[in-house]
Amino acid sequence: MNDFPRCDLEAYLDEALPPEEMARIERAVREDAALMRSLASIHARRGEGIHTLGEIWRQRRLSCPTRQQFGSWLLGAIDEDLARYIAFHVEVVGCRYCQANLADLRTQQDGAEQVAVTRRRKYFQSSAGYLKAEGGGRKGK
Amino acid sequence: MAAPVETDALLIRRIREGDSDAWYELIARFEGRLLAFIESRTRHRSAAEDLVQETFIGFLTSLPNFDGRRPLEGYLFSIAAHKLIDYLRREGRRPMLPLLPAGSGASSWDPVGGARPASSIARSGERRHLEEEALAAALVQQIDHFLRRGQWERLECAELLFVRGWSNKAAASRLGIGEQTVANYKFEFIAALRAAVRSQRLPEAVFPELYQQS
Numbered sequence: 001m002n003d004f005p006r007c008d009l010e011a012y013l014d015e016a017l018p019p020e021e022m023a024r025i026e027r028a029v030r031e032d033a034a035l036m037r038s039l040a041s042i043h044a045r046r047g048e049g050i051h052t053l054g055e056i057w058r059q060r061r062l063s064c065p066t067r068q069q070f071g072s073w074l075l076g077a078i079d080e081d082l083a084r085y086i087a088f089h090v091e092v093v094g095c096r097y098c099q100a101n102l103a104d105l106r107t108q109q110d111g112a113e114q115v116a117v118t119r120r121r122k123y124f125q126s127s128a129g130y131l132k133a134e135g136g137g138r139k140g141k
Numbered sequence: 142m143a144a145p146v147e148t149d150a151l152l153i154r155r156i157r158e159g160d161s162d163a164w165y166e167l168i169a170r171f172e173g174r175l176l177a178f179i180e181s182r183t184r185h186r187s188a189a190e191d192l193v194q195e196t197f198i199g200f201l202t203s204l205p206n207f208d209g210r211r212p213l214e215g216y217l218f219s220i221a222a223h224k225l226i227d228y229l230r231r232e233g234r235r236p237m238l239p240l241l242p243a244g245s246g247a248s249s250w251d252p253v254g255g256a257r258p259a260s261s262i263a264r265s266g267e268r269r270h271l272e273e274e275a276l277a278a279a280l281v282q283q284i285d286h287f288l289r290r291g292q293w294e295r296l297e298c299a300e301l302l303f304v305r306g307w308s309n310k311a312a313a314s315r316l317g318i319g320e321q322t323v324a325n326y327k328f329e330f331i332a333a334l335r336a337a338v339r340s341q342r343l344p345e346a347v348f349p350e351l352y353q354q355s
Contacts, residue, residue, distance in 0.1 A: 005306025015222035019181045029236055040238045049269035052350050053303040053334070056277050061215060063284050063300060085293050092315065093300050096178065097218055103181070104173035116173060119190065123168045124161075126194050130201040133159030 004028070004035070007054040009042055016058055018094035064098050065089065070105055149213035157204065168197060171214065175221050182225055192228055196221045272347055279337030283330060294318065298326045 004012075004025060011017045012025045029035045046055075057063070065073070065086050072078040073086050090098050108116075155163035175196055180189035199220045200207075207216060229235035287296040294316060301312040302323070309327065313320040335351050345352055 007304060007306030014219075015182070015226055022182060026234055026236070036236065036239065040240070043238055044240075049266075049272075049347065051269075051273055051276055051348055053276070053280065054306065056273060057280055057300075057304050059215070059219075060277055061212070062277070062280055063296065081291060081293055085297070088297055089300070092297075093305060096181075097174075097214075100174045100178035100181070100218075103177035107173060107177070116169075119176075120165070120168050120172055122190075123172055123194055123197050124165050127168075127197045127201060128161055128164060130198055131156070131159055131161055131164050134157050134205065 004038075006038075006042065007052075009039055010052065010055050011058060013039065013043060013046075014055075014059065016096050018096060018099065021094065058095075061095075061097060063089065064095060067101055067105075070098070070101055074102075074105055074109065150209050153204075153207070153209055153213065156201075164201075167213075171217050172197075174214075175217060178218060178221055179225050183228065188228065192221065192224045195224045199224065269347075272343055275337065275341045275343055276334070276348060279334050282337070283333055295326050295330075298323055299330050302327055303330075 008017060008021065008025070012022060015022070017025070025035075029039065065082070069078065069082065069086065073083055076083075078086075089095050090102060152163055152167055156167060172193055175193045176189055179192045179196075180186060183189045183192070196217065200217060203220070226235060230237060283299070284296065287293070287299075298312055298316055298318075301307040301315060302309070307315070309320050309323045313323045316323070331351055334348075338345065338348055338351060
């Protein structure tokens with residue numbers, strides 16, 4: 001019998017839980033047929049268009065701080081209440097998207113810019129062939 | 142806590158015109174966070190970089206269907222999540238879900254008593270979208286209300302209860318408040334959302350959560 005809240009199972013389906021909790025559910029589902037059925041049931045329910053608050057809140061990121069707020073938070077230049085909320089949102093709620101933003105900003109702070117530029121060029125070169133104007137043609141670089 | 146939708150819209154317009162400088166700009170803006178998102182699960186840098194690359198290609202191929210009113214970052218994360226899920230399945234880390242027969246998904250949500258089960262209500266995709274928009278608008282209104290008044294405790298409480306599915310007891314313990322306070326916050330939050338659903342004349346059965354919480 002699994003004890004995962006339904007909200008967490010919904011987030012698992014969206015790949016939206018913190019990594020360690022994603023892994024915990026993955027381990028559990030291999031040994032628990034009932035958990036597998038719960039996940040399948042949630043998946044089917046979504047197909048029927050049933051709405052849940054958590055899904056809408058999480059998918060639309062209704063309370064996620066902005067990237068600018070994260071930047072200020074890292075610099076310690078933010079209102080105390082908001083700073084406390086940001087820590088709560090990232091560490092307690094475990095918002096995976098905000099964790100990613102924060103990790104990225106921390107990497108930038110660490111000065112890994114040249115590595116990033118190399119990566120960006122690689123992404124650009126491998127994808128630019130798919131870029132085309134909706135009316136035809138291409139411009140730039 | 143709004144996303145910069147207008148800036149994104151301008152960038153998307155330029156990309157739709159085939160502007161490769163704009164495309165590079167989008168890559169530069171988003172690749173770091175996408176890489177962090179994916180690598181936290183692959184724990185393998187080169188696999189993560191490949192998936193980010195696939196995400197950007199997926200974005201361009203799906204661009205004709207992208208709704209410019211959607212936040213760009215959220216859309217990119219959703220493509221990245223799909224690429225990541227495929228990868229984890231190929232690696233044998235993420236099990237495939239069995240298919241359930243039609244109508245079986247809502248069984249645990251159908252209301253007790255004589256109300257019509259949600260799964261029996263035939264609705265168009267457009268109708269479902271409108272319902273979701275209405276609930277999202279009501280949530281935004283409530284969250285803004287908390288933010289404007291500095292009611293951080295209420296916001297955190299709602300987030301624990303509805304986004305993470307914590308029990309009243311667990312939320313009370315984490316926030317250092319009484320269970321009755323949590324119950325009161327929850328009641329008021331649900332009541333406000335129910336009022337919004339009623340004012341839009343939307344069917345209660347498609348928001349079962351609002352009518353099952355106590």
